[in-house]
Amino acid sequence: MASSDATEFRLSVLNPGGRDLEQYFDQPIRPDATMHPPVNFHGFAACTRGSVHRSTTNAIEEKRPILLLLRGNFRATERALIECQKAKRIAAVALKETGLPQIAEQLRDRGRLARFLRVVGTADGCIATTPEAAEIFRRIRPKRDADTVAFIPTPYPFEEKAWDFAVPPNQQAGIFIGTREWDVPSRNHFATLLLAREICAATDEPVTVFNLDRRKGAKLLEELKFPPGKLRVHEKREPYPDYVREVAKHKIVLQLDRSRVPGQVAGDTLLARTICVGGDGAIERIAFANFCGEGRTTVQLKTIAIELLRNTATRVTTIVESQWRAAERLSFQAVQKQLAIFFSRIAEHA
Numbered sequence: 001m002a003s004s005d006a007t008e009f010r011l012s013v014l015n016p017g018g019r020d021l022e023q024y025f026d027q028p029i030r031p032d033a034t035m036h037p038p039v040n041f042h043g044f045a046a047c048t049r050g051s052v053h054r055s056t057t058n059a060i061e062e063k064r065p066i067l068l069l070l071r072g073n074f075r076a077t078e079r080a081l082i083e084c085q086k087a088k089r090i091a092a093v094a095l096k097e098t099g100l101p102q103i104a105e106q107l108r109d110r111g112r113l114a115r116f117l118r119v120v121g122t123a124d125g126c127i128a129t130t131p132e133a134a135e136i137f138r139r140i141r142p143k144r145d146a147d148t149v150a151f152i153p154t155p156y157p158f159e160e161k162a163w164d165f166a167v168p169p170n171q172q173a174g175i176f177i178g179t180r181e182w183d184v185p186s187r188n189h190f191a192t193l194l195l196a197r198e199i200c201a202a203t204d205e206p207v208t209v210f211n212l213d214r215r216k217g218a219k220l221l222e223e224l225k226f227p228p229g230k231l232r233v234h235e236k237r238e239p240y241p242d243y244v245r246e247v248a249k250h251k252i253v254l255q256l257d258r259s260r261v262p263g264q265v266a267g268d269t270l271l272a273r274t275i276c277v278g279g280d281g282a283i284e285r286i287a288f289a290n291f292c293g294e295g296r297t298t299v300q301l302k303t304i305a306i307e308l309l310r311n312t313a314t315r316v317t318t319i320v321e322s323q324w325r326a327a328e329r330l331s332f333q334a335v336q337k338q339l340a341i342f343f344s345r346i347a348e349h350a
Contacts, residue, residue, distance in 0.1 A: 009340035011050040013041055014059040014084075015069045015096065016076040023052045030162050031241035038332075039240075039267060041069060041096065043155040047332035048339060056080040060087045065343040067127060071096040074115040081119055090347050092125035098133045099259035101186045125346035127339075129154050129262040130282045148349055150342045153282050155335035156267045158326060165241075165248040166273035169316050174206040174232075175199060175305070176247050178255035178265035178276065182213060182220060188256035192278070193224055195298060195305075196254055200230050203309045208232045208250060248272035251315060252308050255279040256293060256301075266292075270326050275318050277305045287326040291318070 020036055025046040029038050038046030044067060045052045053059040056079075059066055066084055068091050070077045077093065084091040095103065107113045120126060120140045125148040128134035134151040141149060157163045175196050179187045196207045207226065211217040211233050221233060238246065247253060253269045253276045263281025266288055276288045278301050284292040291304055308315050328334060 007336070007340075009048055009336065009343065010064050011045055011048040011067055011339055011343070012059045012062045012064045013045045013050065013052045013067045013069070014056060014080060015041070015052070015054050015071060016056055016080040018054045018069070018071065020052060020054060022054065022058060025049050025051065028157075028160060028162070037240045038157050040154050040262070040264065041067070041094070043157070043332075044152075044335070044339065046157065047155045047336040056083050060084060060089055063089075065089070065347075066091040068093045068123070069096040070094065070116065070119060073109075073112050074119060078115050078119050081123060085122075090124050090343060090350055092127050092343065092346060093119055093123040094127040094129065095133055098128065098130050099186065099261040100132055101184075101259055102261075103133065103136065124350050125149065125342065127152050127342065130260055132260045145349065148346045150338070151282075152335060152338050152342065153286060153330055154262050154264075154267065155330055155332050156270050156283075156326070157332050158270045158323065159331045159333065163271055164273065165244050165271055167248045169251075169312050169319070172249060172251045172274065172315075174208055174250045175309070176250035176253045176274075177207065177209040178253045178269070178279065179257055180210045180212055182217065184259075186257065186259040188258060190220075191298070192254060192256045193221075195256065195302060197224060197226055199254075199302060199305050199309070200227065202306055204230075205251065205309050206230045206232060208234070208246070210234045210237075212237060244268055244271050248274060250274055252277050252305055254305060256298065257281065258293070267330070270322065270330070273319055273323070275308055275315060275322065277301055277308065283326075283330060286329050287322045289325070 023035055036042050066089050070093055126137035128151045131151050137149045179189045181187045182189050200207050247268055255265055255278045257279040261281045263283030266276040266283035269276040277291045278293045280293045285294055
């Protein structure tokens with residue numbers, strides 16, 4: 001596909017029966033808009049100036065290629081795929097929840113597994129937001145259809161000026177905890193807080209965490225006994241732009257997630273123009289390859305974090321390098337081109 005053709009490509013993202021409202025991305029979405037921010041699967045629509053739907057009929061009427069999300073028990077997804085095929089629309093499928101523990105949990109039920117195999121096997125193609133999900137799709141589809149499966153990371157609009165939340169490095173302070181779920185074992189939230197406490201003791205840098213578990217979470221945090229005045233706790237969920245602005249105030253974002261997720265923590269970090277340390281999400285491995293949890297021990301991550309906290313010049317260089325890596329693979333322009341090429345390819349197979 002020529003580059004001029006790729007720039008004209010538009011995608012309809014369909015989450016059948018989902019909660020998100022219908023949304024059109026004909027114009028760039030600013031952070032102060034009341035709409036869903038252009039991240040995660042909304043990012044796929046936004047980077048192509050496309051749309052997001054929960055009505056299959058509306059998505060079909062767009063007369064564009066469709067990215068159909070696998071969610072819930074997959075019944076709505078299977079019905080939507082049948083309708084798309086009857087209307088002769090090119091439709092690829094993607095798992096809405098793609099962490100390895102999430103995939104395993106979804107496919108424990110026999111009926112859900114059977115629907116998953118049918119949908120993945122009969123769709124025109126599959127898009128995976130992690131390399132691990134791509135491998136699962138490839139093993140289900142016939143070998144002759146190997147090029148109808150693609151790993152395409154979720155894009156972030158960090159090349160757009162309105163989404164630049166940068167704070168000058170000499171005005172940043174402290175450690176931001178990128179996770180907040182105590183009850184999800186693979187997030188390793190407790191272990192992250194323990195590591196942050198050690199780093200705080202070594203550097204005297206404060207730690208910021210979001211506690212959305214109210215009294216339960218507050219009591220757990222209290223038990224960790226951070227040094228007085230060194231733990232800052234946010235008790236309420238904030239609008240996405242305000243959340244990213246908070247992230248941007250910090251020298252590093254710290255996590256120990258082992259879920260193999262797409263990597264929203266790292267994506268938020270890119271918009272915040274700071275550095276993500278730890279985690280093994282897809283975006284972490286692309287943009288923060290030298291600082292992620294892939295192949296590194298907690299002790300190694302601690303050493304990395306302390307160096308970044310103490311050395312402003314190192315942090316500045318790292319931020320520039322991570323933005324450069326992201327521009328090649330994760331920017332709206334880069335992902336729009338990847339999507340255009342992929343849908344052109346699977347259309348030839350249809």
